[in-house]
Amino acid sequence: MRFDIVDLRLFLAVVNAGSITHGATAVGISLPSASERLRAMEMASGVKLLERGRRGVSPTNAGEALAHHAMVVQRQMAQMRSELDEHAKGLRTVIRLMAPTAAITEFLPERLASWMSANPNIDIDLKERQSSEVVRALFAGLTEIGIISDTVNTEGLMLRPFAVDQLVVVASPDHPLAERKTVLFADVVHESFIGLAEGALQENLDGRAQIAGGRLKTRIRTRTFEGICRMAAGGVGLGIVPATVAQSCRRIMKIAAIRLVDDWATRRFSVCTRADDNIAATTRALAEHLTSHK
Numbered sequence: 001m002r003f004d005i006v007d008l009r010l011f012l013a014v015v016n017a018g019s020i021t022h023g024a025t026a027v028g029i030s031l032p033s034a035s036e037r038l039r040a041m042e043m044a045s046g047v048k049l050l051e052r053g054r055r056g057v058s059p060t061n062a063g064e065a066l067a068h069h070a071m072v073v074q075r076q077m078a079q080m081r082s083e084l085d086e087h088a089k090g091l092r093t094v095i096r097l098m099a100p101t102a103a104i105t106e107f108l109p110e111r112l113a114s115w116m117s118a119n120p121n122i123d124i125d126l127k128e129r130q131s132s133e134v135v136r137a138l139f140a141g142l143t144e145i146g147i148i149s150d151t152v153n154t155e156g157l158m159l160r161p162f163a164v165d166q167l168v169v170v171a172s173p174d175h176p177l178a179e180r181k182t183v184l185f186a187d188v189v190h191e192s193f194i195g196l197a198e199g200a201l202q203e204n205l206d207g208r209a210q211i212a213g214g215r216l217k218t219r220i221r222t223r224t225f226e227g228i229c230r231m232a233a234g235g236v237g238l239g240i241v242p243a244t245v246a247q248s249c250r251r252i253m254k255i256a257a258i259r260l261v262d263d264w265a266t267r268r269f270s271v272c273t274r275a276d277d278n279i280a281a282t283t284r285a286l287a288e289h290l291t292s293h294k
Helices: 005-017 020-027 031-045 061-087 101-118 131-140 200-211 225-233 243-249 281-292
Strands: 050-053 056-059 093-099 122-128 145-148 157-171 192-196 217-222 239-242 256-260 266-274
Touching (some): 005 020, 005 056, 005 061, 005 131, 020 031, 031 061, 061 131, 093 101, 093 131, 101 122, 101 157, 101 200, 101 239, 101 243, 101 266, 131 145, 145 281, 157 243, 192 225, 192 239, 217 225, 225 239, 243 256
Parallel strands (some): 093 122, 093 145
Antiparallel strands (some): 145 266, 157 239, 157 256, 157 266
């Protein structure tokens, strides 16, 4: 059996994503190459490692055993990297960080700026992911630091409070909702919306709409929260953005902000790392900085 590190990283990514396509993307290799590697792993091991279905893939019993050992190897590799980091004085280091949309747009820029300015030899590989994906990436060794909401299972992770994010509905001042202070998502799910072109928050909202028994009628998608607010102010439809965004936009445009009172609309974010001692000093320093920021 001859599995290399890329094989193990790929297998973990595929298992965590439940998809060969998404797993291949996570480790940065092509789909044909990923499929060939997985077939070669099954031939080399002599057992079936993945069950392939219409909705994706799942590990067999043998696959679960391989995933466990692959995770151990990943952690050992992380420990090796952390020890080498201590000796690589003056060399450029990259810290991988994953976070949801709101954390990336509203909180991280300011908090990262001062730390990166004080540490010119350290770069940040920042990726936008939903909280559940961040947790899987941490355990798979695909990221060193994650920022997650309080909606996911965090057993085995070390958590530090990061920020509280409140979602609000934004609308034009003459919209019937404009006079209200609070609203439930189920009460507006059938309205016309302005959405984000992509991102973890938009995926979450689309999923919440299905849970509420509907589907968001999205008239147009923009790349920024400010774009959503501008179109909402112009009467195009409703938008859902963090309260901090709405407060900033209300200074420059006429817009109403109505607080979403669903439990999931108030999100308490935490900085998380693996709950072990094999964390590089630079990673630990960044995690502590992110949570001590005033």
